[in-house]
Amino acid sequence: MKLTLKVWRQKNSNSEGKLVAYDLDGISPDSSFLEMLDILNETLIERGEEPVAFDHDCREGICGMCSLVINGIPHGHERQTTVCQLHMRHFKDGQTVTIEPWRSKPLPVIKDLIVDRTALEKIQQAGGFVSISTGGVPDANATPIPKQVADVAMDAAACIGCGACVAACKNASAMLFMSAKVSQLNRLPQGKVEKDRRVLAMVKTHDELGFGNCTNFGECQAVCPKGITLDHIAKLNRDYAVASFKNIFGGVK
Amino acid sequence: MKSIVRLVTSSVGKKYLMALSGFILSGFVLGHMCGNLQVFLPPHWINSYAHHLQSMPYGLLWVVRAVMLSAVAIHAATAIVLFKENKAARPEAYRKDATVRASKASRTMIVSGLIILFFIIFHIFHYTVKNMYGLDQLMINDLGHGPLEHPVPNVYAVMYMGFSVWYVALFYIVAVFMLCQHLSHGVASIFQSLGLRNEIWRYRLEKLALAYGWIVFLGFASIPVAVLLDFYLGVPIFDKSTFIEVYEQAKNCAGAIQ
Structure with missing residues (x-):
């Protein structure tokens, strides 16, 4: 396959970036998008140029590190797929592919296609946890949880925190990410205890x-590689209303 | 107090403000449309309806007006704050931008909203204050039950004569189309913002919102369209007997221009 890549190159967070065009030939349709970028980088290194910096880790679609906006769509045009699981057969021979980083103020570009996702961690740290001593593994079914509740909480827990929702949102909102954490923990008995405090703190952060x-x-839902739905945002909105109401009357410590 | 400020200034709290004020406004719009459609009935229907609204006891008219104006003010002010914050959250735009799912209506809420806001201001001066186009002169002495002590506004004639100005009628049609677009996203959004929908109801409510928008559009737009047909093409839709002199004068003027 022959491709023309337009890649965002930016030296560091303080410098101006720009799209740079690269022609690439002999790409196998079976290679993944990241493997294609590896090939690009090898040719760049051979030519003595600076390779393109991009985030990646497991390359199995579960770590949430890869973060590329491909032709305007985070993780590319394939539904429920991370970039590492996106294969070149989904592109046309001779196609021009524009690759940009996540763009939002709270997730600034560090270099080229890598963004600083500390802001997502900060939201998580504000309330995305359960404050109980965990101890040893509890007996199965010691805490009964209805199947439907466990299923929805599990759907929310599928969030890998990649930040594609922020990148796709026209308003650069992290609501889907945050709602996945709120929905996962607020539904389960272990997390329910802190549900008001959690949602207030996370929204504030x-x-x-x-x-x-x-x-x-x-x-956000359309690009989420894990298929997190707006349902969870509705749950967050609902929980925030209840928590704020209690908070106004001094019921949330 | 601090907790209330925290609520209404938070991102989710602003959604509630938009949703609740939007709920009031979209409900009002449907009622207003039903009231207006009485113009297709004999003149005394809409005239007595308007007279009853104007003479509600205990100053209720002003209570309703105050609620509506506050809803508009809250909705518009919050929208502007949201728009600014949302622009600031993405300082650098994508060089190649794409949209997967978001409807055109949802992405242009600020545009349709500002046109509607401008329209509301014009509309209040046009038909409530009536200080344009001499509409305040159109009064009637009879609401179908014999002569009245004081003449009351001939709303039937006011509507007809107001829309007989073609560019005004056109502006109304454009504005209610914007309203249709605005409602098609807004009505469904109310439920999402208040957390009152799930994945099954989401799609139902989106269809409902679309239908709501189009019903409101067709209901409102039918009136200026009918007046234009009646006035310019002579399709006999309206009963002009209560304001025949003003009508003929306007007709002669329009004829002279043509």
């Missing part, structure tokens, strides 16, 4: 970090 507001576009 989300807003302070400079993420945008959710206006119900649904772009």
Whole structure:
């Protein structure tokens, strides 16, 4: 396969970036998108140029490290797929492919296609945990959880925290990411105890970090590699209303 | 107090403000449309309806007006804050931008919203204050039950004469189309923002919102369209007997221009 790549090159967070075009030939349709970038980097190194910096880790679609906006769509145009699981057979021979980093104020570009996702960690740290001593492995079914509840919590827990929702959102909101954490923990008995405190703290942190507001576009759900739905945002909205109401009357410590 | 401020200034709290004010406004719009459609009935229907609204006891008219104006103010002010914050959250735009799912209506809420806001201001001066196009002169002495003590506004005539100005009618049609677009995203959004929908109801509510938008559009737009047909093409839709002199004067003026 022959491709023309337009790759975002940016030296560091303080410098201006720009799209640089590279022609690439002899790419196997069976190689993954990241393998294609590896080949690009090898040719760049051979030519004595700086390779393109991009995030990747497991290359199995479960770690949430890869973070490329391909032709305007985070993780590319294949549904529920991370970039590492996206294969070149989904592109046309001779196609021009534009590759950009996640773009939002709270997730600044560190270099080329790598962004600093500390802001997502900060949201998680604000309330995405359960404050109980875990101890040893509890007996199975010691805490009964209805199957339906466990299923929905598991769906939410599928979030790998890649930040594609932020990248896709027209408002650069991290609402889908945050709602996955809130929905997962607030539904289960272990996390329910802190549900009001959690949702208030996480929304507060989300807003302070400079993420945008959710206006119900649904772009986040469309690009989420793990298929997190707007359902979880509805759950967050519901829980936030209840928590704020309690908070106004002094019920949340 | 601090917790209330925290609520309404938070990203989710602003959604509630948009949803609740939007709920009031979209409900009002449907009621307003049903009231207006009485123009297709004999003149005394809409005239007595308007007279009853105007003479509600205990100053209720102003209570309703105050609620509506506050809803508009909250909705518009919050929208502008949201728009600014959302722009600031992405300082650098994508060089190649794509949209997977978000509807055109949802992405242009600020545009349709600002047009509607401008329209509301014009509309209030046009038909409530009536200080344009001499509409305040159109009064009637009879609501179908014999002569009245004081003449009351001939709303039937006011609507007809107001829309007989073609560019005004056109602006109304454009504005209610914007309203249709706005509602098609907004009505479904109310439920999402308040957390009152799930994955099954999401698609149902989206269809409902689309239908709601189009019903409101067809209901409202039918009136200026009918007036234009009646006034310019002579299709006999309206009963002009209560304002025949004003009508003929306007007709002669329009004829002279043509």
